[in-house]
Amino acid sequence: xxxxxxxxxxxxxxxxxxxxxxxxxxxxxxxxxxxxxxxxxxxxxxxxxxxxxxxxxxxxxxxxxxxxxxxxxxxxxxxxxxxxxxxxxxxxxxxxxxxxxxxxxxxxxxxxxxxxxxxxxxxxxxxxxxxxxxxxxxxxxxxxxxxxxxxxxxxxxxxxxxxxxxxxxxxxxxxxxxxxxxxxxxxxxxxxxxxxxxxxxxxxxxxxxxxxxxxxxxxxxxxxxxxxxxxxxxxxxxxxxxxxxxxxxxxxxxxxxxxxxxxxxxxxxxxxxxxxxxxxxxxxxxxxxxxxxxxxxxxxxxxxxxxxxxxxxxxxxxxxxxxxxxxxxxxxxxxxxxxxxxxxxxxxxxxxxxxxxxxxxxxxxxxxxxxxxxxxxxxxxxxxxxxxxxxxxxxxxxxxxxxxxxxxxxxxxxxxxxxxxxxxxxxxxxxxxxxxxxxxxxxxxxxxxxxxxxxxxxxxxxxxxxxxxxxxxxxxxxxxxxxxxxxxxxxxxxxxxxxxxxxxxxxxxxxxxxxxxxxxxxxxxxxxxxxxxxxxxxxxxxxxxxxxxxxxxxxxxxxxxxxxxxxxxxxxxxxxxxxxxxxxxxxxxxxxxxxxxxxxxxxxxxxxxxxxxxxxxxxxxxxxxxxxxxxxxxxxxxxxxxxxxxxxxxxxxxxxxxxxxxxxxxxxxxxxxxxxxxxxxxxxxxxxxxxxxxxxxxxxxxxxxxxxxxxxxxxxxxxxxxxxxxxxxxxxxxxxxxxxx
Amino acid sequence: xxxxxxxxxxxxxxxxxxxxxxxxxxxxxxxxxxxxxxxxxxxxxxxxxxxxxxxxxxxxxxxxxxxxxxxxxxxxxxxxxxxxxxxxxxxxxxxxxxxxxxxxxxxxxxxxxxxxxxxxxxxxxxxxxxxxxxxxxxxxxxxxxxxxxxxxxxxxxxxxxxxxxxxxxxxxxxxxxxxxxxxxxxxxxxxxxxxxxxxxxxxxxxxxxxxxxxxxxxxxx
Numbered sequence: 001x002x003x004x005x006x007x008x009x010x011x012x013x014x015x016x017x018x019x020x021x022x023x024x025x026x027x028x029x030x031x032x033x034x035x036x037x038x039x040x041x042x043x044x045x046x047x048x049x050x051x052x053x054x055x056x057x058x059x060x061x062x063x064x065x066x067x068x069x070x071x072x073x074x075x076x077x078x079x080x081x082x083x084x085x086x087x088x089x090x091x092x093x094x095x096x097x098x099x100x101x102x103x104x105x106x107x108x109x110x111x112x113x114x115x116x117x118x119x120x121x122x123x124x125x126x127x128x129x130x131x132x133x134x135x136x137x138x139x140x141x142x143x144x145x146x147x148x149x150x151x152x153x154x155x156x157x158x159x160x161x162x163x164x165x166x167x168x169x170x171x172x173x174x175x176x177x178x179x180x181x182x183x184x185x186x187x188x189x190x191x192x193x194x195x196x197x198x199x200x201x202x203x204x205x206x207x208x209x210x211x212x213x214x215x216x217x218x219x220x221x222x223x224x225x226x227x228x229x230x231x232x233x234x235x236x237x238x239x240x241x242x243x244x245x246x247x248x249x250x251x252x253x254x255x256x257x258x259x260x261x262x263x264x265x266x267x268x269x270x271x272x273x274x275x276x277x278x279x280x281x282x283x284x285x286x287x288x289x290x291x292x293x294x295x296x297x298x299x300x301x302x303x304x305x306x307x308x309x310x311x312x313x314x315x316x317x318x319x320x321x322x323x324x325x326x327x328x329x330x331x332x333x334x335x336x337x338x339x340x341x342x343x344x345x346x347x348x349x350x351x352x353x354x355x356x357x358x359x360x361x362x363x364x365x366x367x368x369x370x371x372x373x374x375x376x377x378x379x380x381x382x383x384x385x386x387x388x389x390x391x392x393x394x395x396x397x398x399x400x401x402x403x404x405x406x407x408x409x410x411x412x413x414x415x416x417x418x419x420x421x422x423x424x425x426x427x428x429x430x431x432x433x434x435x436x437x438x439x440x441x442x443x444x445x446x447x448x449x450x451x452x453x454x455x456x457x458x459x460x461x462x463x464x465x466x467x468x469x470x471x472x473x474x475x476x477x478x479x480x481x482x483x484x485x486x487x488x489x490x491x492x493x494x495x496x497x498x499x500x501x502x503x504x505x506x507x508x509x510x511x512x513x514x515x516x517x518x519x520x521x522x523x524x525x526x527x528x529x530x531x532x533x534x535x536x537x538x539x540x541x542x543x544x545x546x547x548x549x550x551x552x553x554x555x556x557x558x559x560x561x562x563x564x565x566x567x568x569x570x571x572x573x574x575x576x577x578x579x580x581x582x583x584x585x586x587x588x589x590x591x592x593x594x595x596x597x598x599x600x601x602x603x604x605x606x607x608x609x610x611x612x613x614x615x616x617x618x619x620x621x622x623x624x625x626x627x628x629x630x631x632x633x634x635x636x637x638x639x640x641x642x643x644x645x646x647x648x649x650x651x652x653x654x655x656x657x658x659x660x661x662x663x664x665x666x667x668x669x670x671x672x673x674x675x676x677x678x679x680x681x682x683x684x685x686x687x688x689x690x691x692x693x694x695x696x697x698x699x700x701x702x703x704x705x706x707x708x709x710x711x712x713x714x715x716x717x718x719x720x721x722x723x724x725x726x727x728x729x730x731x732x733x734x735x736x737x738x739x740x741x
Numbered sequence: 742x743x744x745x746x747x748x749x750x751x752x753x754x755x756x757x758x759x760x761x762x763x764x765x766x767x768x769x770x771x772x773x774x775x776x777x778x779x780x781x782x783x784x785x786x787x788x789x790x791x792x793x794x795x796x797x798x799x800x801x802x803x804x805x806x807x808x809x810x811x812x813x814x815x816x817x818x819x820x821x822x823x824x825x826x827x828x829x830x831x832x833x834x835x836x837x838x839x840x841x842x843x844x845x846x847x848x849x850x851x852x853x854x855x856x857x858x859x860x861x862x863x864x865x866x867x868x869x870x871x872x873x874x875x876x877x878x879x880x881x882x883x884x885x886x887x888x889x890x891x892x893x894x895x896x897x898x899x900x901x902x903x904x905x906x907x908x909x910x911x912x913x914x915x916x917x918x919x920x921x922x923x924x925x926x927x928x929x930x931x932x933x934x935x936x937x938x939x940x941x942x943x944x945x946x947x948x949x950x951x952x953x954x955x956x957x958x959x960x961x962x
Contacts, residue, residue, distance in 0.1 A: 021786075022786060027785030027786040028785060061780055062780065064880075064882075064885040064886060066880075073880070073885045073886065074773075074886055074887065074888050075773055075777070075886040075888070076773050076886075076888055077772045077775075077776045079773075079886075080773055080776040080777050080780065081776055205770075205771065205888075205889070206769070209769065209771050209773070209888035209889075210888050212767075212769055212889040213888055213889050216767055216889055216890060217903075220904050220905045232800070232801060232946060232949045233801065234768075234769035234771075234803070235769060236946065236949075237800060237802060237946060238766060238946070239946055242946040242949050244949050244950040244951070299950070299955075299958055300951065301951035301954040301955050303951075303954060608960075616769075616771045630776055630779070643960070644798070645957065645960050646960045649960050654798070672797075673798060674798055674799075675798065675799050675800070675949075676800065676801055676949070678950055678958070679950070679957070679958055679960045680958055680959070680960050
């Protein structure tokens with residue numbers, strides 16, 4: 001039973017989240033900065049370059065890194081204040097073991113022994129796959145490679161997966177199907193060269209802020225901007241064509257645009273015949289999806305759909321950017337394929353200013369799925385069910401192909417397997433499923449059912465509080481390695497400090513566990529550089545080929561784009577040049593997409609659509625950003641965004657407390673009444689735990705191909721349960737005070 | 742040489758021909774500027790940026806505001822303690838701590854609403870265009886980090902070569918005409934009248950959900 005040993009209040013009192021507002025010692029401590037470390041932000045997939053200011057063994061501030069080409073010094077609030085996660089009172093400083101009365105510190109040998117012996121006990125009783133490993137994509141590629149190899153060769157389980165499963169997998173699967181490989185086809189420097197930019201399901205201003213400027217640079221040249229979103233997000237506010245679609249209807253919208261491209265003969269016939277197969281089938285699939293039909297489904301006026309088709313189909317260059325808004329669906333892969341079809345139909349691949357690009361969410365969203373911690377992949381983005389791929393990897397690893405387990409369960413499926421008794425133990429790092437997975441009540445039930453649960457983390461996340469053993473790991477700035485950004489650019493992360501107290505670098509913990517599991521022979525690593533050198537070799541000849549990269553090259557050249565097969569290879573910023581795709585015949589596939597509605601629809605009991613997402617000041621499950629004071633101040637708690645017409649129908653006013661219920665759970669939060677959301681839809685950001693968790697409501701149903709949950713659409717009921725508390729802003733108070741009242 | 746001096750280059754460079762530009766229409770309200778401003782060594786932990794929603798109920802439009810660095814700064818003119826100075830390169834400094842008497846005349850007089858009185862220090866503080874950085878050839882913190890380049894720092898030539906819109910530094914407040922070092926971006930040339938609101942036509946989607954065309958959708962089934 002991995003139930004938290006303390007009450008929620010006790011846990012918060014002891015382990016936070018507490019808020020850090022100032023550098024160590026306060027603003028006036030007169031800190032003398034003694035070095036500056038060039039590295040990257042620890043948060044999203046943009047991986048902005050940043051210079052960390054270091055004093056002693058503390059990160060005390062930042063400076064813009066003007067010379068790093070991707071962001072040229074630009075940062076969002078999370079990047080500016082990221083340094084406040086270091087020297088934080090909540091930092092875990094030693095391994096902890098759960099007792100009846102709370103967590104108590106234990107020695108490293110005893111903690112590692114306990115984890116290893118529980119792994120072996122559970123596997124002896126219930127089979128090798130009864131112990132699962134779950135990992136994350138904020139880790140360096142070295143760590144993700146290590147974890148995949150550790151799970152398969154040291155633990156010996158098929159069940160290893162990662163939190164990119166909640167993030168990038170729909171795009172990954174669609175790109176692989178249609179184009180033959182999984183990577184954004186373009187460097188971001190292609191965006192300013194576009195004559196039209198179509199953004200589908202991406203709140204760029206808040207979730208990929210640095211991309212905003214790339215789009216404006218295109219618009220400064222005269223580019224048109226089309227944005228499809230249920231909300232008028234900050235960038236959508238300025239769009240030339242806004243498509244305010246109903247959640248879950250993306251494929252219908254894209255189908256209608258393709259329908260119009262064909263009807264108006266705006267397709268690139270030469271490109272289609274020379275470089276693609278399957279156009280006729282894709283065309284047939286959208287033949288009935290006229291703008292009028294699509295208007296009924298999507299709620300977008302037919303004239304806007306026609307206008308979007310005219311803009312996208314105009315001659316010249318164009319990029320289509322998409323993100324979780326179209327990917328977090330039971331038809332997430334189809335949604336991405338429908339976007340790819342728009343790119344293929346207009347010949348928008350393989351040349352400057354052209355491409356259909358997913359905006360990867362996590363720091364190492366791209367690299368984290370390429371080298372072996374994904375349930376169905378081996379290093380180099382190899383396919384775990386392909387005997388040739390297995391043989392190559394086995395040869396590098398010095399094992400038999402039979403020693404490598406088959407494909408395992410995906411992240412969400414692992415939690416289902418805990419509930420039905422197939423998985424009994426788990427080691428988890430770099431992810432916080434209690435906040436991040438849909439239907440959080442069932443996630444907590446699952447964790448409580450585990451016979452043994454170990455977590456490696458630097459803070460006591462809501463998930464870690466369920467663990468039997470918590471191993472104090474390392475923050476981003478305490479270790480080095482590489483990550484692969486949304487662009488497919490591999491960059492070097494540099495350590496600024498060493499882990500405090502008895503905390504250890506994550507790879508040290510994993511290597512110790514491997515040793516204790518008698519698998520030392522597979523892990524001859526002294527540090528991340530050794531791991532990198534091995535992953536380079538193992539990736540050689542694979543799709544995600546890193547063989548030509550060195551840490552030194554990555555620093556000197558401001559990153560390298562894979563594939564980069566040899567040390568004299570310049571890397572590959574733009575894929576598919578000359579219309580040559582990654583399938584064996586060099587041709588891209590049009591995959592016909594037929595619109596399917598979301599798994600859950602509004603009805604009399606649950607009459608409002610819910611969509612979830614992020615705000616700019618928080619990141620994912622908030623384990624880090626809910627501990628950074630200035631970021632919490634900016635947006636302290638979830639608000640339920642709703643249109644004034646819906647508010648009027650509910651009798652709600654700005655700030656009123658509303659209860660939002662779905663078939664899975666309910667939560668209460670203040671209403672934010674704004675005209676910037678569809679009247680039939682509410683939006684709640686998901687960064688908070690417990691009673692404030694939007695994922696109490698979301699639907700855990702999965703895309704059949706990518707296994708991504710349908711976070712972006714479900715049916716809810718909304719009721720007013722309390723009135724707005726009177727608030728006074730600072731000016732009111734000053735005026736009142738001055739008036740002597 | 743301290744580790745930070747590499748960022749600040751030659752202290753004698755000065756601002757030169759660099760200008761500061763605000764393009765409100767590009768602002769995404771992210772607050773990166775606000776947070777970056779707090780990191781300045783001269784006003785540690787306090788932001789001199791102003792950033793507000795214009796009308797959140799209607800729109801996500803936000804308005805960032807820094808000191809406009811007026812050619813004839815009203816704040817300095819009304820200061821009874823002569824605490825506000827302008828540098829030779831046109832930057833209006835924050836109040837000198839030893840002179841400022843905390844009277845807030847400047848707070849009331851500034852046509853742009855920029856200076857702020859901080860009772861905990863009994864002093865007015867405002868944006869000084871990161872003079873420690875800009876006077877030595879570096880960039881202000883806010884323009885450095887701004888993800889959408891709504892806040893921008895460079896030469897007029899660079900702006901004209903890369904950006905759309907017309908620069909304006911000529912403002913009419915009733916009978917008062919104010920010219921500034923900081924420019925804002927408008928859509929046609931000429932002075933900007935604060936009362937008439939001419940010329941700053943925003944780029945905004947009207948009727949985002951197309952109610953005019955398809956009618957109001959049913960909100961509750």
